[in-house]
Amino acid sequence: MQPQYLKLNELLQNRIFTVPEYQRPYSWESAQRQDLFEDIQKLMNKRDQSHHFMATVVAMNPRKLIPISIHEFNQIDLVDGQQRITSLVILLNEIATKLAASNEAAEKSAGDELKKLLVKQDNNTILLQTNHDSSGLLTNYLRGEPQWNKTPETLAERNLRNAVNESAAISAKWSKANQILDALRVIQNRLAFLYYELDDEGLVYSTFEVLNSRGRPVEWLDKTKSMLMGIIYDRFPKAYAAKFDESHRTWTKLYEIMGVKNISGDEILRFAATLRAEEQPSRTLSAEAAYSRFRELAIEKPNQINTLMGFLVSTAESLKVLYDDSTRSTLTNIAQARLLYLSISASRILKDAEKKLLLDLWEKVTFLVYGLARRDSRTCVGDFVRLAYSIYNDETASVTDWINDLKAIANGFDLTAEVDALLKGRDCYTDWTNELRYFLFRYEQMLAADSKIRSNHLVWSDIWSSNATETIEHICPQTPSPEWVGALGKGRDVWVNNVNRLGNLILLPRGLNSEASNLPYKEKRKLYKKANMLHHDEVIKVANWDRAAIEKRERGLRDFALKTWKI
Structure with missing residues (x-):
């Protein structure tokens, strides 16, 4: 295996690149692209002809030729390096667009030549076909038919759109400074790659793992994939192809889930391995x-490697359900709480009714600890993790045992004292x-x-889909208008110490909340009626909203908290 x-x-000549579906979708963000642009700019500013080493590219050549007119192109599957190649192809397309629109003959000619590299002579085949692009965004964009009019459905689509916008901006900057031909010359001739092209997929994964054991920054989930595929190749020399096919389907599904909800690959790997740890x-x-x-599990039982991969998918699916749950997603800031949720929902032992019972209790305990008691992520780590492991693995324990374990966590907190401390702080808004x-x-x-009345589903959908701060209404406004002066008493401190109290806060859909602002109370009550939310009724009934009204409502909310989170 001799790299070039x-x-x-x-690298781009006489090749057509595809990114297989079982590879990670386009995930570069602005920081990585800005680093790329800065590297190019530094080369442009140098007077010598030095090269800049960009990255290693690992590819598989399936020995498939694509004839177009009198030319033949090798179809190449990118296994490593696809993020940089995708970013550079988008940048080249933006440069080509700027050059093609130029009045200068040399620039226009360079732009036309570059377009022919990106879109072949049949006006259909493109230089790079990326993966997880069901909407054809990149394909249509390179063909000159961009379709950016709809909201991105996946993180990869959003990243592609951002890459186009940022590449357009830097290309415009170079064009304005009369540097665009210099930029193209540098990109094409002074950015260098170490290119490995293999025709054996098993060797591809072995190469990928060896290269990435030398300090290259690759996510651990991708390293795990290559490691597992490499073990399949080593242990099943005659049957690896069929196992690879199954593995490809598994990883395609995993990356699709991750792309839709932006679930961390590291978290999927860490949670799955924690539940499969050798010891608690x-x-x-x-x-x-x-x-x-x-790696240990794969070497110990190589026949179950595809099952291991499937467990990563089921882990991602469970986490997606949690993140999709607009209510419970409030509880997702705490890693050990997410792990315990995963353990319950993915349990091989529990029946559905038992899962529901435990998840409802998990929700109450989690909000008690990290919501009402306002503890940070360092609290109860061991309690949550050990319980998660037990629920997933301990076939000798019972649902009653796990209920008692959850209650034991809750009993470590004095509910009355925690609620009173929350209210005494007089700020249930900031943080x-x-x-x-x-x-x-x-x-x-x-x-x-x-x-026995249903909540307004449409109103709540609007609230959950908005940023929290956009939906929280201060009845006494944060910035009082003349009509509000004196409502909470005299002095600036009186206002500051009462305006963020729990009794002064309600929820409103984003539009009504913006409209309410610091209107007089009489006008606000009219808006509250429009919202048609049950927790507004007790506010609307109050003729004048003042400090006494806040304190009365707060007492009622205190009683609700003590009743609801009593465990």
Whole structure:
């Protein structure tokens, strides 16, 4: 296996690149692209002809020729390096667009030549076909038919769109400074790659793992994939192709889930390995330790490698359900809470009714600890992680045991004291917006159950889809208008110490909240009626909103909290 040292222009000639579906979708963000642009600019500013080493590219050549007119192109599957190649292709397309629109003959000619590299003579085949692009965004963009009019459905689509916008901006900057031909010359001739082209997929993964053991920054999930595929290749020399096919389907599905919801690959790997740890852990395994654990499991039982990969998919699916749950997603800031949720929902032991029972209790305990008690992520780590491991692995324990374990966590906190401390702090807004929205949602649910009236689903959909701060209404406004002066008493401190109190806060859909602002109370009450939310009724009934009204409502909310989170 002899690598080639190629300039970008040499790498792109006579090849058509595809990114297989079982590879990670386009995930570069602005920081990586800005680094790329800065590298190019530094080369442009140098007077010598030095090259800049960009990256190693690992590819598989399936020996498939694509004839177009009198030319033949090798179809190449990119296994490593696809992020940089995708970014550079987008940048080249933006440069080509700028050059083609130029009045200068030399620039226009260079732009036309570059377009022919990106879109072949049949006006259909493109230089790079990326993966997880069901909408054909990149394909249509390179063909000159961009379709950016709809909201991106996946993280990869959003990243592609951002890459286009940022590449257009830097190209415009170079064009304005009369540097665009210099930029193209540098990109094509002075950016260099170490290129490995293999025709055996098993060797591709072995090469990828060796290269990335030398310090190249690759996510641990991708390292794990290559490691597992390499073990399949080594252990099943005659049957690896069929196992690879199954593996490809698994990784395609995993990356699709991750792309839709932006779930961290490291988290999927760490959580899955923690639940499959050899001994009960007291904290979530690190990404490196998780990689090692998957390696141990794969070497011990190579016939179950595809099952291991499937467990990564089911882990991602469970996390997606949690992130998709607009209510429970409030509780997702704490890693050990997410792990415990995953353990319950993915349990091989529990029945559906038992899962529901435990998840409802998990939700109450989690909000008690990290919401009402306002503890940070360092609290109860071992308690949550050990319980998660037990639920997933301990076939001798019972649901009653796990219920008691959850209750034991809750009993470590004095509910009355925690609620009183929260209210005494007189600020349930700053650094508590997501928790406040969750709290008032549960309050609305209680009112709906008591009155046997359904909550307004459309209103709540608007609230959950908005930023929390955009939906929290201060009845007494943060910036009082003349009509509000004196409502809370005299002095600036009186206002500051009362305006963020729980009793002064309600939820409104984003539009109505913006409209309410610092209107007089009489006008605000009219807006509250429009919202048609149950927790507004007790506010609307009050003729004048003042400090006494806040304190009265706060007492009622205190009673609700003590009743709801009593465990």
